[in-house]
Amino acid sequence: MTLPATRQSVAIELDSVVKRYGDHTVLDNVSLSVREGEVVAIIGPSGAGKSTLLRCINLLERPDSGRITVAGHAVDAGSEISNKELVAHRRVAGMVFQSFNLFPHLDVLRNISLAQERVLGRSRKDADKRSKELLDRVGLADKAAQYPSRCSGGQQQRIAIARALALEPKVMLFDEPTSALDPELGLEVLAVMRELADEGMTMVVVTHEMQFARDVSDHLVVMVDGAVLEEGPPEEIFSKPGHERTRRFLRAVLER
Amino acid sequence: MSLSDWAENYPALLSGLWVSIRVTALALGIGMPLGLLLALSANSPKKVLRYVTIGVVEIGRGTPALVVLQIVYFGLPTVDVTFSSFFSAAIALALTTAAYTSEILRGGLQAVPSGEVEAASALGMVNRDTLRFIVIPQGVRVAIPPLMGFAVLIFQASSLAYTIALPELMSQAYSTGSSTFRYMSILGLAGLMYAAITIPASWLTGRAERRMARHL
């Protein structure tokens, strides 16, 4: 299904985003547009600024200049932003981290219910009901009463996905969701992500899983040194990369 | 030294022990929550608050408990603030407790992985909720063994209150000893009574530490 670009509304828009740490420019004028329902994969060497880009999208980091729009909510760098706006912005952008970051002192159900209660104002009962549905969806209905430490890495990451989905985000951001996992456990996480993509979720995925990028993403972005080196249909970039730097990176990843 | 000295005088000492326990419990009950507040503001992103708090805590830790005690009991009345010896002791020990436990608790709070705090923010949770549901429960849990160890020290420090005529265990032993001249056996019994509390408490602390180590 390919509608003309103009007919699909834009879910995420980055406009000339710059982020510096001290005098180190980590994002150098990055612009990026993600349409509703699109799956964008971001690849690139370590230190390229991929994580920083995702963190800017949901405002875990504030950019130094540029504009970030998520689901119609625009934030200009340097503008004052109220707590309420910040929360509203983050709610629509769910985030999944490389290291899962579950809350180890809470059981799995509480991990998923807590933010529903505190952020969406759901009752405990409604939140738990929704959490169970989501656990079921990621294939972990039997883990509700367990603590995260009793779950495998792959299970923990699926729980983290359920936790993010519980806030009914408009877009999902994944930062190397399988990098901390054995390949086999990574597959079960990728399967959940694939399903999510099939259901039409807008996703931005930073990944080293080239197979996933090739099969699932609609659009591939290659980042190097804080900038977008090239972007386009994954098939095209994989078969004939436009830059020597991309070629070297792809070779290095495939040889791993 | 004889058992008959003990048999005759243990009721006075037991009543002293009970005062020691009560004054310690009150000091910990006030001091530890205060310590948590200090720990939170010492970790605050607001610079001024952070530095003021750290300064106050350093002064609190640098001042011997005995001096704090004397200030509260003898010093404050000169500015028309008077407490009984019991409350003076409780307040003074609470202040010392707050200063020391704030450092212990700050360490505990900082031990909570920043990734969890970030995950909570990414979920849209406000800072206050993140502290309340994620950081404080875990930070306090980590701090429990050293807090228990500190409680034992404060229980021992409550003996300083004999200098302000609080009839706690030490002062009961001292006055009984001086009226009977059986210093050795009476003070020995007092020592045993302190130990009867502190040794099991230290043992429990060790257990708590091992439990902690297992769960982290």
Ligand SMILES: Nc1ncnc2c1ncn2[C@@H]1O[C@H](COP(=O)(O)OP(=O)(O)O)[C@@H](O)[C@H]1O
């Ligand atoms: N909080 C920070 N303070 C200073 N430098 C940082 C910080 N976070 C990231 N960086 C730097 O920014 C660059 C990009 O980091 P990152 O976005 O994590 O890259 P990637 O995810 O592509 O590996 C790196 O050089 C990193 O050292």
Ligand SMILES: [Mg+2]
């Ligand atoms: Mg990264």
